[in-house]
Amino acid sequence: MDHLIEKTINTRDIYKGKIIDLQIEDVLLPDGGKSTREIVRHPGAVAVIAVTEDKKALMVRQYRKALGKVITEIPAGKLEKGEDPLESAKRELLEETGYTCREMKKIASFYTSPGFADEIITVYFTDSLIYKGEQNTDEDEFIDVLELTAAEISELIEKEEIHDAKTMYAAMYLQMKYDR
Template sequence: MNFEEKTVKTNHIFSGKIIQLQVDDVLLPNGEMSKRELIKHPGAVAIIAMTENNKLVMVKQYRKPLEKTLVEIPAGKLEEGESPEITALRELEEETGYTTNHLQYITSFYTSPGFADEIIYVYFTDELTLLEEKKQLDEDEFVELMTISLDDAEELIQSQDIHDAKTVFAIQYLKAKGWK
């Protein structure tokens, strides 16, 4: 069976700094019409960064949509024309004060394919160097740097201080690769 939905009409609702919202009228495979509310996003990166003493580099920050503070791996939005690897290095430097000469691409995945096209590219490094001069965060970004063990990270999952898919993925990835 062909599951494709053909877009008949697009109504652009909102265009902001991070997302665009649109409502599409679509022709379903059974010939009926329906509406789809869609969020368009430029994509993002996330970095699994391990220190030389096997600690995971994390950031703590407030997430307004959830009205709570989360502990997450460093991550950020792709800028127009910027490759995911360049974005990953920039975000690592801005959010953590570390840099690296070795970023390994791990995978990418869609965050919420039912309504958004956001894709996250995940990178790994265990070759960190502390920057001599820390880079500036975005003017509306406030983060606290943390380095934690995988055991501590698993406890933070249980307490829901870590409660986002990319960070849970990172911890499971490291466990599967034999990190302790």
């Protein structure tokens, strides 16, 4: 696989933000040529597939400015610096939905856009929910909480109200887990 590797010649920091950093890297290609890569650096994220006793998935509906529309997603959020992903997943679940859980299990992790970003999302599953009360969202977050059946999730995917990879992954996971 070494014949595929690009070697970094130079890195320039373009932007350092609250959520992402942007770098430009000059690279030496495997054939000796040179190119430039724009790379989004992200601290990573977590997402939670949370299922109620009656087999409904907890979802959150919120406006996504980058898309210019409201979409429905599984609870998720950015890792804080030095934060354990499992603890982050539990924190995000509670903040966004008002639920905690007795146990949570890691089921997968994946890169969101490996062509230009290093963000990796770790996905957890729980079906041992405990309702604690109201959400505790960030001051700039406005979220509705939903409990959806598999049929309702499929309908929202068709309408493109569920329109992100992590939530579509969750829908496939739930289908495999409960429709066997």
